[in-house]
Amino acid sequence: MYLKRILTALAVSAALPAASHATELEVTHWWTSGGEAAAVAELAKAFDASGDKWVDGAIAGSGGTARPIIISRILGGDPMGATQLNHGRQAEELIEAGLLLDLTDVAEKEGWKDIVNPPSLLESCTLDGRIYCAPINIHSWQWIWLSNAAYEKAGVPVPTNWEEFTAAAPKLEEAGIVPLAMGKQGWQQNGAFGVMVVAIAGVDAWKKVNVEKDAEVARGPEYAKVFEAAVNAREFAKDSNVQDWNQATNMVITGKAGGQIMGDWAQGEFQVAGQVAGEDYTCLPGLGDNEILDTAGDAFYFPKVDDPETTEAQKRLASLIISKDVQVAFNLKKGSLPIRGDVDLSSANDCMQKGLKILADGGIMPSGDQNLTPDTQTQIEDLMAEFWSGDMSAEDAQSRYADIIERAE
Amino acid sequence: MSATTEPSAARDPAPDGKPNPLFRNLSAKFASIPMIITALVVFVGGTIWTIVYSFTNSKLLPRTNFVGFDQYERLWSTRRWMVSIENLAIYGICSLILTLVIGFTLAALLDRKIRFENTFRTIFLYPFALSFIVTGLTWQWILNPDFGLQNVVRNWGWESFTFNPLNDPDTVIYGILIAGIWQGSGLIMCIMLAGLRGIDEDIWKAARVDGIGTVKTYLRIILPMMRPVIITSLVLIASGIIKLYDLVVAQTNGGPGIASEVPAKYVINYMFRAQNLGQGFAASTMMLLSVIIILIPWAYLEFGGRKRG
Structure with missing residues (x-):
């Protein structure tokens, strides 16, 4: 009886792939916070509706925790159907080792080259002319989030750029408010520094250092100004005793801090707290000085498998990710920007609209992930962690920063 | 000839000949083989492998591209x-x-x-x-x-x-x-x-x-x-x-x-x-x-x- 049931099950499972289209795909990602999970659910819903089956493989913890697990599964011969990674150089070696699926035929058929905006997103999916990933969203770092209540309490107008922010800082301190909230983690400090580079030294200097790895520019006067500003920022943030980025964001939400330099994912926290952009909080892209956004974000990669059915399903998922409906549904929930310019996002809030406008005007730059290896980034993060927590002088920090750039590949 | 007699003597400790010391407590030695292999392969082998690859410029994947003492x-x-x-x-x-x-x-x-x-x-x-x-x-x-x-x-x-x-x-x-x-x-x-x-x-x-x-x-x-x-x-x-x-x-x-x-x-x-x-x-x-x-x-x-x- 029991044996018979097993045999029937086996026979059915053998017959199924031939009979129907449905294929199970396990998808790993590290989107686990409230808004992120809602966004993933949209994606899963769309995939299930298309006749396949989405098997959710969420990995708790940040990318730093999830990435080693994902990579070791691919290397260890236990590949998932698809996985989230940040587009950039993180998957470069996996592609070189021939472990990831080539999506070029899908991309050419659907004309990804013409619809993906900015084109740099697709470029970071490309190696030797072949396309290996499907970009899904854009997150940018270049934002400062300001608490309107904090500035009201201090009796100064809400700043519109970094210079005004600096000038208003002493007033905030007098009112017992921490001018700048900053989590004590290397990646946050490094990110904030990167934002200040673009705002103060300008995008050309940033490109010379991060794209061309020009150590002379990193030693030059433009970067010196940035390090001076960073010393100021360190002073503003000295009473901010929090670790995680969302704790720092919470200081801004509750008006304990004037502002925070953080990427647009911080917006999710303001939304959860029921705050309204423009009324309760203000966002300044590019610190108000230099309205330009980087185009970091997430992309899906598909490990190579032997089963042709699975390969087909992977390609179906790839084209689904790029499709208009999924782009709108996913990005509205996630608070990120879509990777194509031809979709309607009129229901997005004030800050997202600002971002969309900058994107449409072409105020974009490639992200650090797309240019620096994780190795170089870790070294810079270590330096920033040391700089922000100690009393390292601007000159020392600058020369050590330039040394790292000089060695970067 | 001797090649055939020795193993048979070991299998059956004959009343006349002395048992080969190598085969004494055979079952105990046999039982410890997995541990010996683990120690050799995992600990010693892994250590040597790590040291060798520390002289390469391996990034995400181990590669044998030697760079001397650079690391x-x-x-x-x-x-x-x-x-x-x-x-x-x-x-x-x-x-x-x-x-x-x-x-x-x-x-x-x-x-x-x-x-x-x-x-x-x-x-x-x-x-x-x-x-x-x-x-x-x-x-x-x-x-x-x-x-x-x-x-x-x-x-x-x-x-x-x-x-x-x-x-x-x-x-x-x-x-x-x-x-x-x-x-x-x-x-x-x-x-x-x-x-x-x-x-x-x-x-x-x-x-x-x-x-x-x-x-x-x-x-x-x-x-x-x-x-x-x-x-x-x-x-x-x-x-x-x-x-x-x-x-x-x-x-x-x-x-x-x-x-x-x-x-x-x-x-x-x-x-x-x-x-x-x-x-x-x-x-x-x-x-x-x-x-x-x-x-x-x-x-x-x-x-x-x-x-x-």
């Missing part, structure tokens, strides 16, 4: 590595001495046949039952200036009391040291206590007859007799020092800045987060080397000395 040069010019080594040295020396001293003192006090000995022993040993993660988090809270010790003492009325080791780069390693000693000294106390109980009562009687004071008896007579127990404690403490990782991760995660980084954390970070296997391997090889540098003179003294004596 080591970079390692020793990295500030974070130097801070890690310095922290390990401070933590190691202090923890070695303090754990031994505190462990022995507690054991000697318990040894004075006090009342409620069992209760005290349980209390002192209990921290050892907690993982380093729990220990680290607990002490992070205790040492937090807003909720912990500093706040409690201030609420008692001593307003200017300041005790905030974890947020100062100069003192953070001592904050970790406190947690490490709290966790580890109970075990050492128990081992020492077992050693003390193993000392013959007659020694004490003889010392009392000679009119030697209690403290002096402990230091001059009992302690030297406990050499094997002390060696065991030393090995336990030392291995705990080298693998120091989870305590730091839980308590400070290397902060503030990089002030409480340790070598094991450097290895993990560079292998997995920075995707630079070569650098991680070089660092772990240096950790192995430092263990060997400490271990070889000790082994020479310990085992070489016994032969002479």
Whole structure:
């Protein structure tokens, strides 16, 4: 009886792939916070509706925790159907080792080259002319989030750029408010520094250092100004005793801090707290000085498998990710920007609209992930962690920063 | 001919011939083969593999692109590595001495046949039952200036009391040291206590007859007799020092800045987060080397000395 049931099950499972289209795909990602999970659910819903089956493989913890697990599964011969990674150089070696699926035929058929905006997103999916990933969203770092209540309490107008922010800082301190909230983690400090580079030294200097790895520019006067500003920022943030980025964001939400330099994912926290952009909080892209956004974000990669059915399903998922409906549904929930310019996002809030406008005007730059290896980034993060927590002088920090750039590949 | 007779003799220890010593206790030897293979392949093999690949520029995947001592040069010019080594040295020396001293003192006090000995022993040993993660988090809270010790003492009325080791780069390693000693000294106390109980009562009687004071008896007579127990404690403490990782991760995660980084954390970070296997391997090889540098003179003294004596 029991044996018979097993045999029937086996026979059915053998017959199924031939009979129907449905294929199970396990998808790993590290989107686990409230808004992120809602966004993933949209994606899963769309995939299930298309006749396949989405098997959710969420990995708790940040990318730093999830990435080693994902990579070791691919290397260890236990590949998932698809996985989230940040587009950039993180998957470069996996592609070189021939472990990831080539999506070029899908991309050419659907004309990804013409619809993906900015084109740099697709470029970071490309190696030797072949396309290996499907970009899904854009997150940018270049934002400062300001608490309107904090500035009201201090009796100064809400700043519109970094210079005004600096000038208003002493007033905030007098009112017992921490001018700048900053989590004590290397990646946050490094990110904030990167934002200040673009705002103060300008995008050309940033490109010379991060794209061309020009150590002379990193030693030059433009970067010196940035390090001076960073010393100021360190002073503003000295009473901010929090670790995680969302704790720092919470200081801004509750008006304990004037502002925070953080990427647009911080917006999710303001939304959860029921705050309204423009009324309760203000966002300044590019610190108000230099309205330009980087185009970091997430992309899906598909490990190579032997089963042709699975390969087909992977390609179906790839084209689904790029499709208009999924782009709108996913990005509205996630608070990120879509990777194509031809979709309607009129229901997005004030800050997202600002971002969309900058994107449409072409105020974009490639992200650090797309240019620096994780190795170089870790070294810079270590330096920033040391700089922000100690009393390292601007000159020392600058020369050590330039040394790292000089060695970067 | 002999080739065919020998195995048959081994299978069946003939009444006439002597069994081949190689085949004596065959089943026991057979049973230990998996362990021997594990030791050779996993430990020795893995160690050699790591050392070889530390001379390559492997990034995410191991590659045999040899670059000589580049990884080591970079390692020793990295500030974070130097801070890690310095922290390990401070933590190691202090923890070695303090754990031994505190462990022995507690054991000697318990040894004075006090009342409620069992209760005290349980209390002192209990921290050892907690993982380093729990220990680290607990002490992070205790040492937090807003909720912990500093706040409690201030609420008692001593307003200017300041005790905030974890947020100062100069003192953070001592904050970790406190947690490490709290966790580890109970075990050492128990081992020492077992050693003390193993000392013959007659020694004490003889010392009392000679009119030697209690403290002096402990230091001059009992302690030297406990050499094997002390060696065991030393090995336990030392291995705990080298693998120091989870305590730091839980308590400070290397902060503030990089002030409480340790070598094991450097290895993990560079292998997995920075995707630079070569650098991680070089660092772990240096950790192995430092263990060997400490271990070889000790082994020479310990085992070489016994032969002479």
